[in-house]
Amino acid sequence: MxxxxxxxxxxxxxxxxxxxxxxxxxxxxxxxxxxxxxxxxxxxxxxxxxxxxxxxxxxxxxxxxxxxxxxxxxxxxxxxxxxxxxxxxxxxxxxxxxxxxxxxxxxxxxxxxxxxxxxxxxxxxxxxxxxxxxxxxxxxxxYPESVQVAETHADEVRIAFDGDAVLFSDEAEQVFQRDGLPAFHAHEHDKAALPLPDGPFRPLLEALHRLQRQSAANPAMKIRTALVTARSAPAHERAIRTLMGWNIEVDEAMFLGGLEKGPFLREFQPDFFFDDQTGHCESGARVGPTGQVHYGVTNR
Missing domain, CATH: 3.40.50.1000 (HAD superfamily/HAD-like)
Structure with missing residues (x-):
């Protein structure tokens, strides 16, 4: 066979x-x-x-x-x-x-x-x-130039994801780029109960959760995930409800409202961080391994 x-x-x-x-x-x-x-x-x-x-x-x-x-x-x-x-x-x-x-x-x-x-x-x-x-x-x-920090959390795989255009589609990001922040918040408030369409990294998040279930009998290695997004209230609700609709949990969520992501990633200490926007990737690469997801309106 x-x-x-x-x-x-x-x-x-x-x-x-x-x-x-x-x-x-x-x-x-x-x-x-x-x-x-x-x-x-x-x-x-x-x-x-x-x-x-x-x-x-x-x-x-x-x-x-x-x-x-x-x-x-x-x-x-x-x-x-x-x-x-x-x-x-x-x-x-x-x-x-x-x-x-x-x-x-x-x-x-x-x-x-x-x-x-x-x-x-x-x-x-x-x-x-x-x-x-x-x-x-x-x-x-x-980013080959990403800072390579000393290995931490030897018993945990830590992965941080951006939301829009990574875990989720770029639907909301298109509104923000076209009409600005107030329109983005209004759009997300009105659609808070409607799950966001899938982004390119939903399959990876699902595969990681499957791996976690498969390895439950051997707890020597664990997986810890984080959502690190520029969203803030009220736009946070739709992101959380989308994950709930997928029946997927993340361990940490950071709704940063436009704050620089690097300092928060330094505290989370991911083995890898995925984001679609160059500025966020450059910030992340200054503190740890980072990869840019060339998807969505900001990458066209």
Whole structure:
């Protein structure tokens, strides 16, 4: 019987998101893939340093205990196969149990997300992220320059989500961008009982809750989620009611009314933060791992 990824949390991740290949990437951008391949071959036995998504991947893989394979992390990369060998060697050196990888030597890799049944795609390539979102997959462009803090909360995966254009659609954000804050509040007050349409990251939030249920018998690892949104009262009600309608709970909710998100994220200490707006991502990246969701009216 063939192997299957059914029922698992599947994370597809590029080489640059998992490991720090920024120096090597500069060689690729300044020359061609021949020089890049030569550099990677010369460094084949030198393990790469952790990248921005490394702490998240390490913690998610910790759910695979007692013979249960609940999480699958797959390298999905524009790297060539030879350079991919260094990725696997670096993962082995770090103790990350990665078994699968797809390497496309400069060609787009996003079309492999469907057979992988990916619940999340993390990449430093904006075009791949945009295409993945268009195809219905939760995807974010990682900020390789994100501050990499010392690992905290070793028994908890902490993930923070923006609301509009991330967990929810950009319906309300369109009103705000077009008509301003008073119209936004009026719109959300009038529709408080009507759930917001799905955003691109609802499937990931649902997959995380499924993982939490599957691993309930083994409490060595837990998941803690936070909604970190620029919404404030009265617009908070519709967001909460939407989550209630999905039968999904978040552990923390921050309705910041336009305040800078970075200081609040510093206190929550997420392993990853997802937001659609560049300003919020830049604020988040100054305190921890961050990815931009290229979706909605602010990203057109």
């Amino acid at each position: 063939p192997a299957t990824l059914d029922g698992k949390l599947v994370v597809a991740i590029s080489s640059r998101a998992l490991f720090d290949f920024e120096q090597e990437n500069r060689v690729f951008e300044q020359n061609d893939d021949t020089a890049y391949m030569a550099l990677q071959q010369s460094l084949l036995e030198r393990p790469a340093q952790p990248g921005v998504a490394y702490p998240l991947v390490k913690k998610l893989l910790a759910f695979n205990q007692g013979g249960e394979q609940l999480v699958e992390v797959v390298i999905l990369s524009r790297n060539d196969p030879m350079s991919g060998l260094r990725v696997f060697k670096s993962a082995e050196h770090a103790g990350l149990q990665l078994e699968r990888g797809v390497f496309t030597r400069g060609r787009p890799a996003h079309h492999y997300l469907a057979p992988l049944k990916a619940n999340l795609f993390l990449s430093a390539n904006e075009a791949d992220v945009r295409e993945a979102i268009q195809r219905g997959f939760p995807a974010a462009r990682v």
